[in-house]
Amino acid sequence: MAKRTPSAQELHRRAVATYVKAGGEESVQRVITAVQGLTKKLDQWYARQLVDLEVTAGEWAVVTSLAKAGEALTPSQLAELTNVAPSSMTHRLDKLAERGLVERTPDAENRTRIYVSLTDAGWQLFSVAIRGSDVVESDVLQDLSDAERGELARLLEVVIARLDDIDA
Amino acid sequence: MAKRTPSAQELHRRAVATYVKAGGEESVQRVITAVQGLTKKLDQWYARQLVDLEVTAGEWAVVTSLAKAGEALTPSQLAELTNVAPSSMTHRLDKLAERGLVERTPDAENRTRIYVSLTDAGWQLFSVAIRGSDVVESDVLQDLSDAERGELARLLEVVIARLDDIDA
DNA sequence: TGCTAATATTTCGATATCGAATACTTCGCA
DNA sequence: TGCGAAGTATTCGATATCGAAATATTAGCA
Numbered sequence A, B: 001m002a003k004r005t006p007s008a009q010e011l012h013r014r015a016v017a018t019y020v021k022a023g024g025e026e027s028v029q030r031v032i033t034a035v036q037g038l039t040k041k042l043d044q045w046y047a048r049q050l051v052d053l054e055v056t057a058g059e060w061a062v063v064t065s066l067a068k069a070g071e072a073l074t075p076s077q078l079a080e081l082t083n084v085a086p087s088s089m090t091h092r093l094d095k096l097a098e099r100g101l102v103e104r105t106p107d108a109e110n111r112t113r114i115y116v117s118l119t120d121a122g123w124q125l126f127s128v129a130i131r132g133s134d135v136v137e138s139d140v141l142q143d144l145s146d147a148e149r150g151e152l153a154r155l156l157e158v159v160i161a162r163l164d165d166i167d168a
Numbered sequence C: 001t002g003c004t005a006a007t008a009t010t011t012c013g014a015t016a017t018c019g020a021a022t023a024c025t026t027c028g029c030a
Numbered sequence D: 001t002g003c004g005a006a007g008t009a010t011t012c013g014a015t016a017t018c019g020a021a022a023t024a025t026t027a028g029c030a
Helices: A008-021 A026-053 A057-069 A075-081 A086-098 A118-142 A146-166 B007-022 B026-053 B057-069 B075-081 B086-098 B120-140 B146-166
Strands: A104-105 A114-118 B102-106 B114-118
Touching: A008 A026, A008 B026, A008 B146, A026 A057, A026 A118, A026 B120, A026 B146, A057 A075, A057 A086, A057 A104, A057 A114, A057 A118, A057 B075, A075 A086, A086 A104, A086 A118, A086 B086, A114 A118, A114 B007, A118 B026, A118 B146, A146 B007, A146 B026, A146 B120, A146 B146, B007 B026, B026 B057, B026 B120, B026 B146, B057 B075, B057 B086, B057 B120, B057 B146, B075 B086, B075 B114, B114 B120
Parallel strands: none
Antiparallel strands: A104 A114, B102 B114
């Protein structure tokens, strides 16, 4: 039997200690490490759920990107949004189109460009998956009061607003 | 020219709206969406930095997992920690061992098990990369006061503490 | 002890992803 | 208008990843 995998809390504690030791600022590392740990867990849960829907994580990323954008996107934009090489997107879209979840329509005004959009079936898949994941997400925040959730969201949104200034 | 890719802030706003419309709770979605958006941006920045060090994101995940754990780990544990299939870890470790960044040592007490640990070169790579990434991470939190960072960290750590109870 | 189930890693064939090269269109500007 | 530069999607060969099967060891228990 393997040594038990440590708890997320323990992993977090050790990670912060390691980063601080390596020269990172503690207040920074506590936040960054926690954010990444939370995302990793969420990704694991989503992955399980997506197996049932027979969608890969990559395909799901495309569906959510389209849903969240609220408008048609180009393959390049989807590649950027889902952190994948543009050439990989071609194949993903082929598979998704084959299953009738997305639709490619050429741009009449610029014939180098193609717009990708969700079909009705794509939207339906999105809805089903969201209703499933909201449950787990609510559980995650269970220990926070309404006020705390609001404060957490506010602080994170301050950080989000900063992102675009940085990578410019 | 493509339509300008929307700002992270705008993407966040739309994403929350979409999830709420699809039946998610707003206070939950504001937090979850922000956390995921932040991680995505961080991943993009790390990726750029890692190109210079000639390490893939997957390899880097192994190095950091070992550094953060503070002890040797098995291939299975590393696969779990880095969200990858156990069979994929074999090849990753081959490459990392070839480059002298990690070391495989069989467990004397259980001969089905192998312990993977960072070599001195592996630790050195870790230190170099961390010093680079702490800069960008500090920038991200620039708009928060010390008190706010502490509060943000505290709230996230409450959430982290909850994670293990859930997937059991 | 002997046998079955469980654990841990690796191998193997199929598929997905990557980076570079390709094909085509549009833009900028002389 | 014409022509080189830039933008956009795709193709292509090499590599990484996946899930299932194979291999080997250990644990549980009659």
